[in-house]
Amino acid sequence: xxxxxxxxxxxxxxxxxxxxxxxxxxxxxxxxxxxxxxxxxxxxxxxxxxxxxxxxxxxxxxxxxxxxxxxxxxxxxxxxxxxxxxxxxxxxxxxxxxxxxxxxxxxxxxxxxxxxxxxxxxxxxxxxxxxxxxxxxxxxxxxxxxxxxxxxxxxxxxxxxxxxxxxxxxxxxxxxxxxxx
Numbered sequence: 523x524x525x526x527x528x529x530x531x532x533x534x535x536x537x538x539x540x541x542x543x544x545x546x547x548x549x550x551x552x553x554x555x556x557x558x559x560x561x562x563x564x565x566x567x568x569x570x571x572x573x574x575x576x577x578x579x580x581x582x583x584x585x586x587x588x589x590x591x592x593x594x595x596x597x598x599x600x601x602x603x604x605x606x607x608x609x610x611x612x613x614x615x616x617x618x619x620x621x622x623x624x625x626x627x628x629x630x631x632x633x634x635x636x637x638x639x640x641x642x643x644x645x646x647x648x649x650x651x652x653x654x655x656x657x658x659x660x661x662x663x664x665x666x667x668x669x670x671x672x673x674x675x676x677x678x679x680x681x682x683x684x685x686x687x688x689x690x691x692x693x694x695x696x697x698x699x700x701x702x703x
Contacts, residue, residue, distance in 0.1 A: 556662030557594035558655060562587045571666075578648060579668040584638035592630035595658045599627045604655035610643060617643070619651070629657070645672030 554560075560573035565586040571579055573591075603623035607616045620635060643649075652665040 554662065554664035556655075556660060556664075558591065558662035558664075559594075560589065560591040560664075562589045573664060573666075575666075577667070579666055580671050581668055583641075583645065583670050583672065584636075586634055586636050588632075588634050590630070590632035591655070593655060593657055593660060593662060595629055595660050597627050597629050598658065599625060600658040601625050602655065602657035604653065606651065606653040608639070608643075609650045609652065611647075614643075639670060643670065645670040 554573045558573065561570060563570040564581060565588065567582050567585055601623075602625070603621075605621040606619040608619055609616050617639070619637060646669055648667050648669050650665050651668055652663070654661060654663040656662075
């Protein structure tokens with residue numbers, strides 16, 4: 523009886539692995555709320571994306587992005603603030619991409635931002651990048667779905683598989699009757 527329970531648990535654990543590494547569902551479109559525009563050109567990726575595009579954006583793990591953004595308000599001195607974050611799977615902290623604040627009469631800005639997503643973040647899995655910008659009493663917010671180019675199999679997924687296998691083996695061995703005891 524114990525052996526059957528342990529084998530059932532091991533089988534369920536294996537099925538759980540396939541559920542965790544199965545392909546993600548279709549992505550929601552890019553959503554931008556507020557009177558803002560934005561664009562980013564990925565140097566190594568070789569493409570440009572605007573804030574109004576939809577779909578999933580596949581990006582390199584690291585790159586330099588030439589960006590520009592604007593908010594449609596009168597150019598008067600006002601406080602501003604904003605941030606961009608990468609949401610990661612449940613239980614993992616969001617990764618801050620950039621944040622800003624201050625006071626200015628400028629309603630547009632541009633620059634180049636280098637990013638390097640840590641290796642523990644899995645590739646070929648959809649993530650959401652969300653951002654906000656507030657200035658002159660107006661707030662713009664938006665998000666885009668993206669995935670990192672590459673294989674979903676990496677050092678952490680391999681370590682998880684090995685750990686699961688060792689746990690299953692331990693459970694199987696624990697269910698064996700003792701010999702000569």
